[in-house]
Amino acid sequence: DSGVTQTPKHLITATGQRVTLRCSPRSGDLSVYWYQQSLDQGLQFLIQYYNGEERAKGNILERFSAQQFPDLHSELNLSSLELGDSALYFCASSVIGGAEGADTQYFGPGTRLTVL
């Protein structure tokens, strides 16, 4: 158990809908990262937050957004969902999360999103 929690574990929804994925980092970790894992794209970095502020952005679509709250939990919002958004979404956390990425990232169990 990494100490990172994600809810829900599974989510099934329809195209065009909007969903919110939630992540609680390990105690004491200030940085949260979001990743998408799909069969055709592999593990893709989406976005990183550090202590409430956006720190780095990867291959995140404009239909997706995220935020980190004062209690350090984070939410990833996915809207106007398409079939291709079906994937496993991971959250990870690290202590600091410097721009050089020196911290070890500990991953949550993931949320499996299925868009029908």
Place this chain on the structure above:
Amino acid sequence: AQKVTQAQTEISVVEKEDVTLDCVYETRDTTYYLFWYKQPPSGELVFLIRRNSFDEQNEISGRYSWNFQKSTSSFNFTITASQVVDSAVYFCALTGNQFYFGTGTSLTVIP
């Protein structure tokens, strides 16, 4: 540009065999970090090791060992005396301004 290549897509070995998973990376940074993660069938990503670019000493942890060679930009992972529980997808990753993951190597250990 930063990139991680895991050329071995799938490997099958018989239990107790040794197996090496290859990882080749590209970066222009002088300071960087390399990681290995394991993703068992249950799906979670488990941290295995972190190595910084200034430390080329090989590391051994039980049946696991890692060989880091800057000259060939490689960070290979060897499992000695493999076990069925080692069956998983293994990812190598490189840090820059974000994490860059390889495409993973799926290891199947046959009893």
